Amino acid sequence: MLGAIREKSSMKTSIKLALAAGAVAFTAGMSGSAFADIVVTSWGGGYTASQQKAYGASWEAKTGKKINWENYNGGLGEVRAMVEAGNATWDIVDVLPDQIRTGCDEGLFEEIPADMFITTGGVSFDDDMMVPRPNDCAIPQIFWSYMAFYQEGTYSGEQPDSIADFFDVEKFPGKRGIHTWANALIEMALYADGVAIADVYDVMDTEEGIERAFAKLDTIKDHVVFWSSGAKPLELVSSGEVSMSLAYNGRVGAAILSEGAAFVPIWDGQVLEEEWLAVIKGSKNKDEAIDFAIHASAPEQQAGQAKWINYGPMRKSGLAIIAANEPWYNTGVNIMEHMPNRDEVMPSSIFANPDWWADNGSEISERFTAWMAQ
Amino acid sequence: MATAAPEQILTADGTPLKASLQKSLMRSKMHAAGLVFPAFLFLVIMFIAPIGVLLTRSIDDKLVNQFLPNTFALFEQWDQKELPDEDMYEAMFLDITGADKTLLGRATIRMNYEVSGWRSLVKKSNREFKKIESGPYKEAMIKVHKRWGEIKYWQSLGAMVDNYTMGYYLNAFDLRFDGDKNVIEQPENRQVYNLLWWRTFVVSLLVTFFCVLLGYPVAYLLATLPMRISNLLMICVLMPFWTSLLVRIVAWMIMLQQEGVVNNVLVSIGIVSDENRLAMMYNFTGTIIVMTQILLPFMILPMYSVMKGISPNYMKAAQNLGAAPSLAFIRVYIPQSLPGVGAGVILVFIVAIGYYITPELVGGKDGRLIGNMVAYHMQNSLNWGLASAMGLILLTGILVLYWLYDKLTGSAGMKMG
Numbered sequence: 001m002l003g004a005i006r007e008k009s010s011m012k013t014s015i016k017l018a019l020a021a022g023a024v025a026f027t028a029g030m031s032g033s034a035f036a037d038i039v040v041t042s043w044g045g046g047y048t049a050s051q052q053k054a055y056g057a058s059w060e061a062k063t064g065k066k067i068n069w070e071n072y073n074g075g076l077g078e079v080r081a082m083v084e085a086g087n088a089t090w091d092i093v094d095v096l097p098d099q100i101r102t103g104c105d106e107g108l109f110e111e112i113p114a115d116m117f118i119t120t121g122g123v124s125f126d127d128d129m130m131v132p133r134p135n136d137c138a139i140p141q142i143f144w145s146y147m148a149f150y151q152e153g154t155y156s157g158e159q160p161d162s163i164a165d166f167f168d169v170e171k172f173p174g175k176r177g178i179h180t181w182a183n184a185l186i187e188m189a190l191y192a193d194g195v196a197i198a199d200v201y202d203v204m205d206t207e208e209g210i211e212r213a214f215a216k217l218d219t220i221k222d223h224v225v226f227w228s229s230g231a232k233p234l235e236l237v238s239s240g241e242v243s244m245s246l247a248y249n250g251r252v253g254a255a256i257l258s259e260g261a262a263f264v265p266i267w268d269g270q271v272l273e274e275e276w277l278a279v280i281k282g283s284k285n286k287d288e289a290i291d292f293a294i295h296a297s298a299p300e301q302q303a304g305q306a307k308w309i310n311y312g313p314m315r316k317s318g319l320a321i322i323a324a325n326e327p328w329y330n331t332g333v334n335i336m337e338h339m340p341n342r343d344e345v346m347p348s349s350i351f352a353n354p355d356w357w358a359d360n361g362s363e364i365s366e367r368f369t370a371w372m373a374q
Numbered sequence: 375m376a377t378a379a380p381e382q383i384l385t386a387d388g389t390p391l392k393a394s395l396q397k398s399l400m401r402s403k404m405h406a407a408g409l410v411f412p413a414f415l416f417l418v419i420m421f422i423a424p425i426g427v428l429l430t431r432s433i434d435d436k437l438v439n440q441f442l443p444n445t446f447a448l449f450e451q452w453d454q455k456e457l458p459d460e461d462m463y464e465a466m467f468l469d470i471t472g473a474d475k476t477l478l479g480r481a482t483i484r485m486n487y488e489v490s491g492w493r494s495l496v497k498k499s500n501r502e503f504k505k506i507e508s509g510p511y512k513e514a515m516i517k518v519h520k521r522w523g524e525i526k527y528w529q530s531l532g533a534m535v536d537n538y539t540m541g542y543y544l545n546a547f548d549l550r551f552d553g554d555k556n557v558i559e560q561p562e563n564r565q566v567y568n569l570l571w572w573r574t575f576v577v578s579l580l581v582t583f584f585c586v587l588l589g590y591p592v593a594y595l596l597a598t599l600p601m602r603i604s605n606l607l608m609i610c611v612l613m614p615f616w617t618s619l620l621v622r623i624v625a626w627m628i629m630l631q632q633e634g635v636v637n638n639v640l641v642s643i644g645i646v647s648d649e650n651r652l653a654m655m656y657n658f659t660g661t662i663i664v665m666t667q668i669l670l671p672f673m674i675l676p677m678y679s680v681m682k683g684i685s686p687n688y689m690k691a692a693q694n695l696g697a698a699p700s701l702a703f704i705r706v707y708i709p710q711s712l713p714g715v716g717a718g719v720i721l722v723f724i725v726a727i728g729y730y731i732t733p734e735l736v737g738g739k740d741g742r743l744i745g746n747m748v749a750y751h752m753q754n755s756l757n758w759g760l761a762s763a764m765g766l767i768l769l770t771g772i773l774v775l776y777w778l779y780d781k782l783t784g785s786a787g788m789k790m791g
Contacts, residue, residue, distance in 0.1 A: 073753075074753065074754075075752070075753025075754050076753065076754075076756055077752045077753040077756075080756060080758075098754070099754075102483055102756055104479070105476075105478075105479025105480065105482065105483060105493075105497075106476070106479055106480050106483065106756065107475075107476035107479060107480070180734065180739075180741070180742070224739070225656055225738060226656060226738045226739050226741070228734050228735060228741075229735065239631070239633045240633055241631055241632050241633055355494055356494075358486075358493055358494070359486060359490050359491050359492075359493050359494045360490040360491070361754070361755065362486070362487060362490070362755045362757065363490040363564060365750065365754075365755070366564045366566050367563050367564055367566075369566045369570075369742055369747070370563060370564065370565060370566040370569070372739040372742065373566065373569055373570075373573075373739070373740070373742070
């Protein structure tokens with residue numbers, strides 16, 4: 001009897017405790033950002049994980065401050081809304097090349113002078129960059145690329161090894177996976193059609209050039225399966241739904257490096273895209289955010305990220321650290337051969353021109369949508 | 375005199391009855407208002423204010439006026455037939471060199487919507503103009519960028535001269551203003567919105583139709599079967615409703631793709647040959663199948679709630695009077711269940727018309743609906759004017775449909791629960 005009462009009362013206490021714990025957990029969950037010193041918003045998945053493990057952890061260890069990592073789906077919609085409302089709930093955002101340009105034009109990002117960045121080996125920051133900073137808002141992050149790939153054993157005899165082969169459905173029959181937006185496709189189509197890499201954007205500046213690109217795309221249109229999320233092309237290729245697909249190089253690399261997938265990347269005609277960090281205008285933790293940004297773009301930190309993902313550092317010194325210290329990848333294998341911006345593949349790679357896309361993106365997007373719909 | 379009028383009736387605490395009554399009525403009114411207030415506030419904050427903002431966004435066009443005051447002062451005098459004269463070049467020069475950096479950035483993004491290329495033209499000019507010390511400007515500017523010598527850039531300013539514009543609404547229907555404010559068609563290879571409006575409408579209509587077709591028997595069973603079985607059935611309806619949207623979409627991909635479960639089964643039992651596997655995913659069919667499955671509960675639940683209220687006695691009475699069961703069902707049961715069908719149709723149609731992530735994932739080349747373009751312009755091109763215009767057009771369309779429905783069925787026609 002007494003035992004039962006005691007048990008009952010102890011159960012009551014434990015329920016109370018559980019409720020209290022729940023309430024604490026709830027408030028913590030609600031205002032996670034309030035406890036963190038800065039909020040960094042990125043793309044999630046393996047990419048954010050690489051940022052966390054590389055320069056996120058080292059910055060937290062160095063400063064004793066805490067980062068809260070948030071995910072988003074890209075674009076500047078949220079950032080613009082935040083800045084216009086004067087209530088920045090993020091401090092740093094990881095953006096694509098178009099967005100760093102429009103965002104800086106629109107006054108959505110803080111400016112960080114070039115002399116604040118950490119340099120190494122007596123090389124100036126500007127000389128260390130593989131591409132020039134488009135504006136003072138841009139904080140160097142990585143290069144990634146759109147590239148073609150296929151599964152080993154798909155073709156007997158001659159193997160596809162160029163983007164021209166990707167566009168050649170007679171020589172290499174089978175379906176092709178491509179993404180549902182125009183970026184990189186226009187460039188690839190023109191290069192596959194015989195335009196020299198150096199001339200691609202000059203050709204794209206003309207109406208005939210755009211028509212030529214769409215005509216090239218027409219040649220594979222009946223064989224196309226469209227994808228819109230990054231994991232999809234891997235699934236399309238491994239299930240045999242398509243014989244070749246375009247994909248983000250990081251996804252293909254991760255499948256090969258971590259899961260041992262038998263994918264063969266086609267580096268020829270890959271389109272290299274920039275990825276930048278930016279400090280949001282009106283950030284409530286501006287000083288910490290800038291400190292983090294400077295830290296994240298230091299050469300060793302850039303190289304450190306490549307331990308976890310095969311995206312290429314934007315700074316030459318970062319790439320040099322990796323090359324000198326192979327095997328660099330966390331599983332103890334070489335990573336350099338999966339880097340999109342290593343020397344060997346550069347002659348046959350196209351650097352995307354984000355200024356062209358900032359000018360023409362909307363128009364081409366409409367044309368591409370119309371092309372898909374035909 | 376401090377004495378109260380003798381005819382006044384006082385309450386126990388000495389205040390006049392009338393005042394006391396008024397006070398108590400007032401209090402209950404305040405009480406009622408207080409209870410309604412949160413709902414009212416919610417409505418204002420979540421619905422009316424955003425629509426107001428949307429409306430102003432979709433017509434506001436002050437930005438370029440702030441950026442180019444000198445140029446626009448001269449614009450009306452220009453005949454738009456050949457390149458403007460030196461004065462206008464000088465005005466443009468002054469506007470660009472004198473503009474605040476953020477204003478310049480934002481205005482050029484806006485100008486780029488009219489003609490692609492404005493953005494880099496102004497940005498490059500802004501850098502290079504600093505080297506030009508004095509006029510004449512026309513030649514010097516064309517030397518900086520050859521686009522200053524192309525008339526289409528100058529003409530496009532005509533569409534941005536006013537502080538308010540209907541241009542975004544025109545854009546949403548593949549139209550635009552030319553320099554003289556005449557409405558003209560967009561170039562043919564950019565015409566895409568009309569097609570997308572039509573496709574969005576057709577997809578929503580088809581999905582609604584299939585939801586009625588599939589949902590009606592289920593709702594009927596739910597309403598008429600014994601409680602024990604119908605509860606189980608209800609769980610089967612709600613289970614997918616509670617499952618994550620993405621999980622359901624991926625499940626459908628696995629089922630329907632060319633190397634998927636359905637095709638494998640069909641091939642293994644010999645109905646379909648291996649070369650002619652059915653294409654049920656990443657196309658229009660896939661969009662319809664997946665959206666129908668996702669939206670089905672929105673159809674079943676309102677139907678069920680109305681059918682639950684239909685007394686079985688009506689059917690018995692009809693049969694008693696000599697109607698065959700099928701006739702009784704058609705003439706007696708269906709008309710009584712129509713309010714539920716109506717509610718379901720409205721609900722599913724409205725939700726379907728705004729869908730865009732699902733079609734994007736499963737629709738392949740046919741997966742782009744008007745919602746995708748709204749999202750694109752909100753997130754990527756930052757053309758919030760066009761996005762707002764399309765949002766308001768969608769909203770207006772839905773309100774018109776609702777009004778039509780209301781007219782057709784009478785105000786008591788719809789019951790949500």
